[in-house]
Amino acid sequence: MRRTRAAAAAVTASLLAAAVTACGGGTADSGAGSNAAPKELTYWASNQGPDLAADQAVLGPELKKFEERTGIKVKLEVVPWSDLLNRILAATASGQGPDVLNIGNTWSSSLQATGALLPWNAENFAAIGGKDRFVESAIGSAGAAGQDPAAVPLYSMAYALYYNKKMFQEAGVAKPPATWDEMVTTGRLLSKDGKWALGAEGGNLSNNIHQVFVLAKQHGADFFDAAGRPTFDSPGAVDAVKQYVDLMAKDEIIAPGNAEYAQNQSLQDFANGKTAMVLWQSAASTFKSHGMKEGDWGVAPVPVPAGGAPGAGRGTNSMVAGINLAVFKNTDNIAGSLKFVQFMTSDEEQRILNKTYGSVPPVKAAQSDAAFATEDLTVLRTTLGTSAAPLPQVPQESQFETAVGTAVKELFADAAAGRPVTTESVKAKLGKAQQQMAS
Structure with a gap:
């Protein structure tokens, strides 16, 4: 297991001081720092539905599908928004976190500055089908300008x-x-x-x-x-x-x-x-x-x-709203994590998940589905394309x-x-x- 660098920990400590009340990060058996088995991943999902149980019901069948296709079991935890940022910051400081996690896209640059997230360079993007599959504005909310993104877009909203x-x-x-x-x-x-x-x-x-x-x-x-x-x-x-x-x-x-x-x-x-x-x-x-x-x-x-x-x-x-998918850099299962991100951002899963949550797929090919031409989503897509702006991408x-x-x-x-x-x-x-x- 690789430890988070001291400089990154210092940045994280300053972020923790500004957060509301730290809730504690992952435990020794909850994430990348636990010598996770190659056939197992931990995933922190954000609360997208009306309650945590609804998200469990939505994601459970999809994660089972991933396990059947790859042999990799995903241990899911849906984290309330009131806790999510503090949980992530604590995990970046301790090195004990999940393998893969959802982040609010507005946090991308702040979490990028900790050095704890896997950078999405050309090689990593190639492993999930390429950077050009994603809508440009969504990629623009995945990290600071001039740097490799800290995450990939999962759900787009306005x-x-x-x-x-x-x-x-x-x-x-x-x-x-x-x-x-x-x-x-x-x-x-x-x-x-x-x-x-x-x-x-x-x-x-x-x-x-x-x-x-x-x-x-x-x-x-x-x-x-x-x-x-x-x-x-x-x-x-x-x-x-x-x-x-x-x-x-x-x-x-x-x-x-x-x-x-x-x-x-x-x-x-x-x-x-x-x-x-x-x-x-x-x-x-x-x-x-x-x-x-x-x-x-x-x-x-x-x-x-x-x-x-x-x-x-x-x-x-x-604002350019949305959820990004990130990988902790110190995961013991990089290959499995990349397979999971590839699965979650596949055209098929993008249609299923965004249709369920009423969001817009940030993957271009998935947007052609008629389900994303409703009155609601037409307004959201138009807003994202013409009159939305990203929150400041600053540390x-x-x-x-x-x-x-x-x-x-x-x-x-x-x-x-x-x-x-x-x-x-x-x-x-x-x-x-x-x-x-x-x-």
């Missing part, structure tokens, strides 16, 4: 505006809002009788980042400058965060209780008719799991600003998600408690987040 057709009809609203001004106007018509217009998840740090990243682009701002230095409290970034929190604090179209919501709680409210709209990535399968039927909801692009002064990226209305990206995501969470808590959310208070929170990055 944000969309989902809306409840029945609630819109009852409120006399003819169409979904296309601009943020329309969002507020429409939202006030829908926020009545104990129901609310828009769902949010103030306690979900990653989702907070995704929303304010898009709004910052629309305000002509980034959270990092060209040299990779944080610019969290720039005027455009401050305006973006304030605009998002003001949907609760000033516009009153998000329920105050959403300030504490975590992963998927806003989707449950939407499916149960408590909120009329939600901004989410590839949500159709989750809606169905909560009893909704095709046709109950509509889907439209995320709103953009109306008029106003032009700014860089004003038409951006989603500090995971720290950024924690620091700024927490700042937004705290501002939502202020809004829910009736405390004023001002330009000054937003700037102070973002300034504090920037100081945390520096330390």
Whole structure:
């Protein structure tokens, strides 16, 4: 077994310090550091379905298929999003982790900087059919520019505006809002009788980042400058965060209780008719799991600003969302791990898995299936191709998600408690987040 280099461990330690609460990594019998048998792999999958059991049910038959074809058994663990980053960071620090794992594509550069992940050079890409099989924008979110990717794309997603057709009809609203001004106007018509217009998840740090990243682009701002230095409290970034929190604090179209919501709680409210709209990535399968039927909801692009002064990226209305598949570099079963990645990114499996999860295959050939031409997925594919931007591919990206995501969470808590959310208070929170990055 090869140990993680000291320099890589130092980078990981700094990332761990910025993470919420480390949950511990793999144990001595759970991953690559355990002299895993050549005919066995450990795989950490992210929670893509409505709950962990749903993912077990989806992935179980596919992993059995892989075992039948290769003789390699896959030990699966589905890890909740609330734990996944900390589990990965702990594993990179200890050298005890799985052989193969899912990572949020926004973490690619941060995890790449640890040195713990297998680089996807030409030889490794050749083992899975070649780099050119994948959509270019998906590869662009797999690691820092100028370096071999740290992972390969598995599921591609984009944000969309989902809306409840029945609630819109009852409120006399003819169409979904296309601009943020329309969002507020429409939202006030829908926020009545104990129901609310828009769902949010103030306690979900990653989702907070995704929303304010898009709004910052629309305000002509980034959270990092060209040299990779944080610019969290720039005027455009401050305006973006304030605009998002003001949907609760000033516009009153998000329920105050959403300030504490975590992963998927806003989707449950939407499916149960408590909120009329939600901004989410590839949500159709989750809606169905909560009893909704095709046709109950509509889907439209995320709103953009109306008029106003032009700014860089004003038409951006989603981050390039998705899940990547990575291999721990110190695995004792490189050959088996490459076979598993080849299987999971094969045209056949890409159609099966992305169809089930309501995501878009990042493998070009798999997109030709008619299942990916639905109304929902057409909006997502168009967004990915025309108006989505990748989150900053910088080593500090995971720290950024924690620091700024927490700042937004705290501002939502202020809004829910009736405390004023001002330009000054937003700037102070973002300034504090920037100081945390520096330390």
